[in-house]
Structures are given as C-alpha cells and as structure tokens.
Amino acid sequence: MRSELQWNKPGAALLLAAVALVCGRAQAREVSVSSPDGKLTVIVSDERGAPNYRVQYAGKEIMPAARLGLALREGPELGEGFSIAATRTSDKDETWEQPWGERRLVRDHHRELLVELAHGGKTPRKFALRLRVFDDGLGFRYEVPRQRGVEQVEITDERTEFRFADSDKVRAWWIPARYWRSYEALYQKTSLRDAVHVETPFTLRLANGVHLALHEAALTNYASMTLNQRRDGVFKADLTPWSDGIKVKLRAPFNTPWRTVQVAPDAAGLLNSDLTLNLNEPNKLGDVSWVKPGKYVGIWWAMHLWQKTWASGDKHGATTAEVKRYMDFAAKHGFSGVLAEGWNVGWDGDWPENGELFKFSQPYPDFDMAAVAAYGRSKGVKLIGHHETSGAVSHYASQMGAAYDYARASNIDTIKTGYVADNERIKRIDETGQVRYEWHDGQFMAGEYLRSVTEAAKRHIAIDSHEPIKDTGLRRTYPNWISREGARGQEYNAWGYPPNPPEHTAILPFTRMLSGPFDYTPGIFNLEPNGKGHENRVRSTLAKELSLYVVLYSPVQMAADLIENYEARPDAFQFIADVPTDWEQSRALAGEVGEYVVMARQQRGARDWYLGALSNERARDVQFKLDFLDPQRRYQAQIYRDGANADWESAPYDMVIEQREVRAGEAMALHLAAGGGAAIRFKALD
Ligand code: NOJ
Numbered sequence: 001m002r003s004e005l006q007w008n009k010p011g012a013a014l015l016l017a018a019v020a021l022v023c024g025r026a027q028a029r030e031v032s033v034s035s036p037d038g039k040l041t042v043i044v045s046d047e048r049g050a051p052n053y054r055v056q057y058a059g060k061e062i063m064p065a066a067r068l069g070l071a072l073r074e075g076p077e078l079g080e081g082f083s084i085a086a087t088r089t090s091d092k093d094e095t096w097e098q099p100w101g102e103r104r105l106v107r108d109h110h111r112e113l114l115v116e117l118a119h120g121g122k123t124p125r126k127f128a129l130r131l132r133v134f135d136d137g138l139g140f141r142y143e144v145p146r147q148r149g150v151e152q153v154e155i156t157d158e159r160t161e162f163r164f165a166d167s168d169k170v171r172a173w174w175i176p177a178r179y180w181r182s183y184e185a186l187y188q189k190t191s192l193r194d195a196v197h198v199e200t201p202f203t204l205r206l207a208n209g210v211h212l213a214l215h216e217a218a219l220t221n222y223a224s225m226t227l228n229q230r231r232d233g234v235f236k237a238d239l240t241p242w243s244d245g246i247k248v249k250l251r252a253p254f255n256t257p258w259r260t261v262q263v264a265p266d267a268a269g270l271l272n273s274d275l276t277l278n279l280n281e282p283n284k285l286g287d288v289s290w291v292k293p294g295k296y297v298g299i300w301w302a303m304h305l306w307q308k309t310w311a312s313g314d315k316h317g318a319t320t321a322e323v324k325r326y327m328d329f330a331a332k333h334g335f336s337g338v339l340a341e342g343w344n345v346g347w348d349g350d351w352p353e354n355g356e357l358f359k360f361s362q363p364y365p366d367f368d369m370a371a372v373a374a375y376g377r378s379k380g381v382k383l384i385g386h387h388e389t390s391g392a393v394s395h396y397a398s399q400m401g402a403a404y405d406y407a408r409a410s411n412i413d414t415i416k417t418g419y420v421a422d423n424e425r426i427k428r429i430d431e432t433g434q435v436r437y438e439w440h441d442g443q444f445m446a447g448e449y450l451r452s453v454t455e456a457a458k459r460h461i462a463i464d465s466h467e468p469i470k471d472t473g474l475r476r477t478y479p480n481w482i483s484r485e486g487a488r489g490q491e492y493n494a495w496g497y498p499p500n501p502p503e504h505t506a507i508l509p510f511t512r513m514l515s516g517p518f519d520y521t522p523g524i525f526n527l528e529p530n531g532k533g534h535e536n537r538v539r540s541t542l543a544k545e546l547s548l549y550v551v552l553y554s555p556v557q558m559a560a561d562l563i564e565n566y567e568a569r570p571d572a573f574q575f576i577a578d579v580p581t582d583w584e585q586s587r588a589l590a591g592e593v594g595e596y597v598v599m600a601r602q603q604r605g606a607r608d609w610y611l612g613a614l615s616n617e618r619a620r621d622v623q624f625k626l627d628f629l630d631p632q633r634r635y636q637a638q639i640y641r642d643g644a645n646a647d648w649e650s651a652p653y654d655m656v657i658e659q660r661e662v663r664a665g666e667a668m669a670l671h672l673a674a675g676g677g678a679a680i681r682f683k684a685l686d
Contacts, residue, residue: 031044035138036390039056040137041056043142090114109135129141134275144253152249164204169193169207185488192229200215201511222248248443260279290460294337297337311434337414345357357397389419410454414464415461416466421467450474457478510597526561541653549679580610608682624669637659640674642671648674
C-alpha cells in the first residue's frame, strides 16, 4: 500500500496515521510537504527499509531518494528498519525583526511536517524528523526523545545523505573539509562528481540552472557536518569527531542542528534567502541595544606587512602613542572602533605554538590601557579588544571571565578572538588533566565558541571570532556574535600562499557569505604594499576594494589599510567614510557564481541606498534596473567605478568618481574591469 499525503489536503496526516495503525508496519508509505508557493516539495518515505527523503522543484525531481538516520554506540541505529508511525503538520507566516543585519524585517513563511518514526523489535525505539519547507529552501532535523537505552548517547555516525543525479552535469563550488587552516582554502570549481569531501555551505548549479546550497543551521551542542561523496552523487554527512573518535556525546532528549538545502532559480536567488536565520531560535539575550555595528581601523595590516610586530621590542605596533594616533584618525572620520593587536603579554617568541603564555588582562608596558580607554572616551571611540588564543582553549577558558571583566572596565564592547592553530590542534585539557587535541569544528569547540559568546554577553561585549567554527545563523539567538572569519581574508594578499585571485570575492557571496557575516577586512588602497611587481599584492582595482563594503556583509567592517594610505586618497576614502554597516534591506540584483555580483542595500534607518558590483578575472559590462529606489524621491548617484583602462594588474588605480541624478526604475550600466568593481552611494535628495 502506498499513501500520498499532500500538505493541502486537510486531515491527510491523521488519515495516514490511521491507515498505518490498521495495516501494521509491514507496508511502506510516504508523506509529503510543499513550500507555501507550492514549487518545492519534500517527500519522506520508509519504503526502502529505512526512512529517506527526496525533493522536487518546479515539478522536477532535483534530489532523488536519500537516506536518513543516526547511528548510536548504544545499540541499533535510529533509521534502518524504522517506519513512519504518525505525522503532524503546521504552518507559519511571521515577520520578525533583527537588531542588526542585512535586513531589518525577516519573513518566516514555511510549512512544517513532523514525521514520527518507530521501530518495533525487542527494544522498541522512536525518533522524529521535523521538516520545514520555505519558498527558498528546506531544513530538517532529528528529534530524539529520552527512552529506554537512549539516555546518555554517543553518536558514532550520522546517516543523512544528500543525493543528486547526473553528477557530471552539475557544477559545484567548494572548499575541502577539515582543511588545516580553518576554512581558509581557495575555492574549487568542479563537476559535482569531482567534489570529494567538502565543507558547507556547498553550492551547486544543476544542469537546468537551478542553484542549491547545502548547509546547516543552529549548530550548538553537536559536531559540525561536512559532506563526503561516497558513491557518485551521494554526499553523506561526515561529522567532525572528538579526539576519541566519537562524533557527538549527548543526553537525550536532544535535537540535531537543521540540515538545510537552499533552492533558487538562479545564482542571485541564493543571496536573497533568510533560510538559515529562520531555522535558528529567536534572540535569547533580550535587549541587545548594546551590540553596535560600526566601522573600525587599527593596528593590524602593518603587522601582516612585517612593518610592525605583535611582539614587544622596537617595532611593537600596539603602543599607547600609536593607538592614540589611530583614535584621532577614527574620530576625525566617524569610525567607532580601533583594533589594537599585540597589546597584551604573550606574543614574544613563537606565539602560534605558545598559547599558554597569553595573558588577557595584562598589557605590555608600552601600552597603557587606562590611558587608552580615557583617550577613547574623550574622542568617542572605543578600543576593540583582541584575544589571540593560539588554540589553547582550556587556558583561555580559565581566564575568560576575568579577561572580559577587564575589557568591560576598559570601555571595550567588542573583542576579536583568534584561534590560530592547525585545524585539529585545539588544545584541550580534559577532566583528568590530560592534553587532548580537538578539531576547530567538533562538538567540543562548538561549545567553546559559544562559551565565549555567552560569557561576553553577560558583560555586554560582542565577539568577532577569527579561525572560527563555521556560521550556522546563531547570531539570531546570540546577537552579540557579531562577525567572524572562516574563509580566506584580505591578510592572504599581504603574505601570499598565494594571494587571493580576483575570482575569490566573486565566489564568496555565493558560498561562505550564505552562512553569515565575514570580517574580511576590505579597503586596501596601496594595492602593492610589498613593492612594485611583488607577487604578494591585492589583486583588485581600487574601485573593487570599495565595492567589498557592500558586497561582503559584516556589521563590523574594517578599513584595513594604514592611515597614510587613506590620507593619500581622500577622494576614494570618502566612500568608506560614508558607507554604513547596518541595513534596512538588501537585494542581490544579479550575479553568477565565481563570475560577478551586483548587490544593493538600503542604509538602516535612512533613505540612502548603496550598491557594490564586482567581477572576477574577466572585464565585463553589467546592466541592472534601479527599481529598488523609492519612486517618490530623487537621488544623487555618487559613483566610484573602474576607468576605461583599469585592470587589477596593469592599472588598478584607474578609477572615475562621478555624480549624477538618477530616479527609480532607470537602467544603469557599469563597466567592471578585470579584477574590478564599482561602488555607488545613492544619496536621497528629498
Ligand atoms: C589571524 C587573524 O585572521 C588575523 O586577523 C590576526 O591578525 C592574526 N591571526 C593574529 O591574531
């Protein structure tokens, strides 16, 4: 017997349950749920002896049947031999407000199906699959109740699979899983068949042009999910293990993170989705008006260029005098923060190997914290704290409370944390005092990153984690998790290995950025900082550096270059001084993964719009309509664009700055150079 349950047939779920009861469990059955617009459908079935799901979009199957389940150390797995026992449906259409973000109002419109799965046998077992289908994608998670034999649980494997047909015709953009440098690999573009073991967000383009991105949402007390292609087109969840090989240790009842599939008719559609945020829990911190988006400058790029040092000595960067100089510059140009790396004791010697030498409440003698805090207060600028841990997290945890108290007392409300260590070399001291080495993205570290965020929240401090665990939308629940790294940033352009190719920033919006804000640190004006002709340089035009402030979203954005380089180009710097970091709404207008992107955003609480467009290695002309502007107003477009001869390699500074009046609905064309871009402020005139 086969039973088709459509969402929009009222009572069908109950009927299915009744049929199942009458017929016993021998019969296979299936149940489906569709998105509010009816285009996306997920079908769950138990007909192959284990629960599985398949996905249809616009009437076509886009993901054939793939397995579901969890393997536990304690007895038989949750999956194999289970059948659908009951289902429940519900739907939701609510709009919620973000304290800061790419858009103020987010609509959560989905249909939900809860599938209860049960196994008879000698030890009856049950668990549930909760599935939510939105117009822009789907999410599902496992919910495991406490039951006999499932109390203190060790998950040895997650059986979830994501399956695709015609893998040679599907394009994929990915970075390798568990890469040693905290997701900082160059993106690969291959056929799906050649993607082996990948991180998420994992972005695909099907042969018919439909774009998908696989990821997860709300990763709290669980291991991060990577995807391993076991058989052609079948990507299996591969959870990052603890040092003892167990994937996850939990006490039932528990829910897993959501496994997500974004679905869009084209590449730009992926960028206009709120799926990940919608699958996270609402804000748990209450009033978070103390979390302040803003722009910052700082003592940072000089170290990456080896002009200054984190360590003490003649070239020490974070001196009281130098921080005050940056505070003067910040105050003059309306920046809210100044980052000072290397302010605290612990950097002398081989700091990546010596995390246990760091002291998070003890400045170097030439850095007077009280004087800096007082100076900042007088200028209306805050110091951004910096805590590099070098992966010695137990050491960091032992100082954390005192360090955050000290920061708070020093007028610091944002701390950039760092976990520089090879990916599997996070140093944990266990309960018995033994040293264990963990991955950056296993269950242990999911907890440690969150410990930092929740401890900081108690002191009204925001956290910007570098070498982080990937973002899964937890900023909704903990809005003081303000930004993070988690991809190759600007720093690679200083030291190479090699520098980021122009296509990197054309891939990021469609991959890494789908997970959340990225502290990329844009805005380098001296594009050949190591000298003319040096390989380690920024492979962008000046206009493209400006475009990054709009394209690569982060509520805290750095103007990363040295003060003198900004003072040399006040005309271009004006855009950085003007551009906000918090948005009323955001709209991706056009783009192709790894090729180009055009992004428009409206300033939060204001009428102005900003636009960023950028290209990969290829020069191109892009056209778009200004249909996002308010038709009732006139705007002055302040345009920073590549000049006719601009080229990242031969003429990166060829930039035209021009102004003209525009109106809603007009078409606009822009020429983007090779490695080029454009940045526009649409200033409302009335
Ligand atoms: C790596 C971070 O990405 C970078 O921003 C920082 O300067 C260094 N670690 C030192 O903490």
